[in-house]
Amino acid sequence: MSPTRPFTNGVYCPLVTPFKAETEAVDFDALEAQVVRLANARMGIVLLGTNGEASHLSDTERAAVIRVARNALDASGHTAIPIMAGTGTGSAKETIRLSEEARDAGADYVIVIPPGYFAFAVDTSSLKKFFIQVLDASPLPVMIYNFPGAASGIDFDSDFLIDLSEHQNCFGAKLTCASIGKGHRLSAHTSSAAYKARHPRPFFVMPGYSDILLPALVSRASGCITGTGNIIPKTIVKLYDTAVSALATGNAEQLQAARELQDLVAEADWAIVKSGIGGTKYAMDMYVQPGLGGVPRSPLPPASAGIQTMLASGLERAIAYENSL
Template identity: 85%
Template structure:
């Protein structure tokens, strides 16, 4: 099921802020406790904190509760993020914004609005609401993405997250096929399958692929607990919600792993393994704690008011989640605070 390469809607030379290898954080959207209104001051504080830690910026994803936001709120989040970056000297940091929704038509509209608000790239999840009809209908799912790739004014990253798409899970063949579209610049794999990522990376890093595509392709695992093995398997970095809490630690893991792979240094590899031990422990705690737990941890361990509360019906962190985080984040937070 080969995809005929299409003309790029935006050539690399027109991209003012190129996407690069590295570690990125899907930001939470902080809501005020009493009104559930967006706390833009807290959002901008977090944007600058992550930029200072050299963590890339992703907004309006799963952690950002994009499905809980109105279209105006989505655009406002992007504008606030761009403003925070630009006014603090981070004008070259790109914004990757989530625009996936139930139909190709609306996803394209949201992508246009994201561009107008200041986004540089978009990330699109499969339409999970009709998974009972589409889950095994790969031609229809492929058409959805081809339509979006054709119609989006910004380069598109495919977001493969079965847990947030009612079980829809793409294999490497499907992703490799979409990667041939000139407006597809990457894939986020929140399916935790390193082998899938390796096959996709091997294809998109080949000389033949590069000859057909002027823009690089980025394979980004959706968890930091597999960052080291994923980098060994040619991944470009990762996009991790745990970056909301321990960004400097995850950046340190990435830097150490890249140095070890570049030099073959045994000591650097062992240092990367030890950091991966630390990050894997923290990442698992954050995954189990969910969005409410992530927001609680930001308020409790980083800065009061930074995380806020989830929007209903997502629950805030309860006693058990708070205890889980106190244990699961203890070592990682100590290391984070030492950097």
């Protein structure tokens, strides 16, 4: 439960899993290229999340995605960069099994979304039992993934997350609920001297959007995990670096620079959020490198003509800035 590659503060990207247009088979060459591109930009690696269409993959494909990514990182000299992989599924038993397989394939950490299929039949106590079972048995440290939109509306409050943060195998929470207040309360608890005295490892509070990165950092967040990192990783890393420096020094000019970068990232992030996974993959192919994103697996639709037009305007400023870095 103590990986040799430490998880650190910063910005992380939930990678898309690229599929070939003809067969919807995983395009491992494109995956390797994206992993190395993001690592070179100092963007952390998260596999098999929502953007990664984990629910569309077989167990064999999940393991292969992790192995290929680990090999690509090692071969490109990024041996110290950890991999976090999504293993949440419909039951505690299967989530634990997938966590074991993720470890065997080369993952260092796992991120677990609550089981949403039976959301109508479970309550808070059942969900807490689910996470305790996973935390007790997972061979890798676990980050809780709070994303109501992908879990049938299940939305954990700060009390629930603070309780689970006390488990020694829980090392963080991704908050794709866009709640700065929830993150602030969780950060205040886990950054306190009393908490640190009980826990030898740090706890990471990671918003799931980059459009709130600056205000989240003010509230002691550890960084963010953002799908927009698939498109503009260098820009988001620069926003993070500028914001952290401004908050540490109190430099007014740096803070203004961080605000201006946040304006740019918020505009791009909203375009990507509205476009969905199909739009994200289209933007990667159109504005980064042809074939890098690939197609989504059915039933997810590709980007419509309307989405393509929206992305052209919504990403214009951010793409120009990214290409200037």
